[in-house]
Amino acid sequence: MVDADAWALLGTLMDPEVPVVSLVELGVVRDVANCGDRWRVTITPTYSGCPAMDVMAADIRAAFAAHGAAAEIVTTLSPAWTTDWMAPEARLRLHDYGIAPPHAVATRDGEGVRIDISGLGRARASDAAIACPNCGSIETTRLSQFGSTACKALYRCDECLEPFDYFKPH
Amino acid sequence: MTPAPDRALFQYLLRQADSPLILAQRLCEWIGHGPALEEDIALTNVGLDLLGQARMWFAYASEVEARMSGNARDEDALAFRRDAGEFRNLLLVEQPNGDYAHTIVRQFLFDHAQWLLLSQLARSSDARVAAIAAKALKEVTYHVERSDDWVIRLGDGTAESHRRMQRALDALWMYGGEAFVVDDVDAALVGAGIAPDAAALRAPWLARIEAVLADATLARPQDDFVQRGGRDGRHTEHLGHLLSEMQFLQRSYPDARW
Numbered sequence: 001m002v003d004a005d006a007w008a009l010l011g012t013l014m015d016p017e018v019p020v021v022s023l024v025e026l027g028v029v030r031d032v033a034n035c036g037d038r039w040r041v042t043i044t045p046t047y048s049g050c051p052a053m054d055v056m057a058a059d060i061r062a063a064f065a066a067h068g069a070a071a072e073i074v075t076t077l078s079p080a081w082t083t084d085w086m087a088p089e090a091r092l093r094l095h096d097y098g099i100a101p102p103h104a105v106a107t108r109d110g111e112g113v114r115i116d117i118s119g120l121g122r123a124r125a126s127d128a129a130i131a132c133p134n135c136g137s138i139e140t141t142r143l144s145q146f147g148s149t150a151c152k153a154l155y156r157c158d159e160c161l162e163p164f165d166y167f168k169p170h
Numbered sequence: 171m172t173p174a175p176d177r178a179l180f181q182y183l184l185r186q187a188d189s190p191l192i193l194a195q196r197l198c199e200w201i202g203h204g205p206a207l208e209e210d211i212a213l214t215n216v217g218l219d220l221l222g223q224a225r226m227w228f229a230y231a232s233e234v235e236a237r238m239s240g241n242a243r244d245e246d247a248l249a250f251r252r253d254a255g256e257f258r259n260l261l262l263v264e265q266p267n268g269d270y271a272h273t274i275v276r277q278f279l280f281d282h283a284q285w286l287l288l289s290q291l292a293r294s295s296d297a298r299v300a301a302i303a304a305k306a307l308k309e310v311t312y313h314v315e316r317s318d319d320w321v322i323r324l325g326d327g328t329a330e331s332h333r334r335m336q337r338a339l340d341a342l343w344m345y346g347g348e349a350f351v352v353d354d355v356d357a358a359l360v361g362a363g364i365a366p367d368a369a370a371l372r373a374p375w376l377a378r379i380e381a382v383l384a385d386a387t388l389a390r391p392q393d394d395f396v397q398r399g400g401r402d403g404r405h406t407e408h409l410g411h412l413l414s415e416m417q418f419l420q421r422s423y424p425d426a427r428w
Binding site: 045047048049050051077078079080081082143144145146147148149150154168170 | 208209211212215216218219220221222223225226297298300301302304305306308309312315316319
């Protein structure tokens with residue numbers, strides 16, 4: 001197994017709570033290094049209390065073990081994890097999965113509603129219209145700053161009336 | 171006398187760890203009792219953030235203790251095997267949940283103090299302290315926004331919610347300033363560039379608090395008496411009861427694993 005294989009292997013491991021984004025796309029995996037008898041995988045927590053971190057570490061060890069390799073998990077705190085690291089294609093997959101990606105800013109102009117999920121909108125959650133991932137409406141209301149996990153806020157679409165999670169910019 | 175650097179650092183790290191730990195435990199008491207499902211989830215998520223932050227500080231404290239004595243307690247031992255007199259948390263965070271107004275006001279006073287402190291600690295000369303603070307600051311920024319929102323909604327809400335918020339503010343105010351009381355431990359850390367002078371954070375804290383209280387139509391209590399003692403292990407009667415629940419399992423079944 002070479003470095004590229006190790007990264008590819010990590011790319012197959014999904015976030016246990018958001019199973020459409022890999023640990024690499026999420027930005028949790030910071031580094032992989034071949035240390036001879038083992039691989040050293042450096043990860044960083046999304047939120048400091050995120051209970052999924054232990055599961056992620058266990059998944060990484062198991063994946064390497066399945067390839068006859070050992071993985072040592074090292075945790076780093078700096079630089080602090082940010083949703084800015086989330087890969088563009090991962091944002092699109094989040095949207096398709098029904099979770100509004102970070103900075104899913106919507107604007108309405110003459111041609112209708114435009115949803116920007118590039119992450120370049122840079123508006124704060126509290127003062128931007130977050131687009132409904134189900135129907136695209138920008139008539140949405142924040143129900144709570146915290147949703148099903150620490151990394152999400154809970155919204156409701158006032159047009160299709162579906163509640164949805166918003167992956168908070170962090 | 172100024173304590174030796176590592177001894178002071180260890181004490182300082184325990185202080186940083188104990189406040190979020192105890193507040194997390196308090197917030198956990200709301201699980202299943204929140205006034206609305208969304209609030210139940212939100213409060214416990216805040217608690218989860220605080221617990222994670224406490225763990226980062228404990229992990230570092232444990233390493234410093236090892237460096238000091240070669241006989242370090244791990245984060246579980248630090249959380250579950252110390253008695254009330256050894257806890258270094260602010261008195262504010264151990265106060266009972268009371269009604270929702272008490273819970274929100276307690277959080278509001280704490281969040282703003284925490285935000286100011288962490289902003290400074292993120293520039294600490296100690297790289298590990300800086301990393302933990304920078305990480306925690308991102309989460310606390312969100313907590314501040316949430317607390318401000320609730321203080322305004324409930325303060326400038328109904329006559330009943332306003333009355334309860336003012337009552338909670340009056341009751342908890344004397345604990346709010348403890349975060350800005352400094353002693354020898356702080357002085358040693360300030361001298362080493364590891365920690366900011368917390369006393370200097372009181373004015374910006376008051377300014378932030380007063381701005382929100384004005385929006386919330388709440389009156390800032392005028393008595394600036396500060397009840398202190400938490401930093402020295404002198405706690406209110408509430409901490410022992412909290413610990414008896416939090417530490418029960420590890421006390422009754424030491425090193426239990428499942």
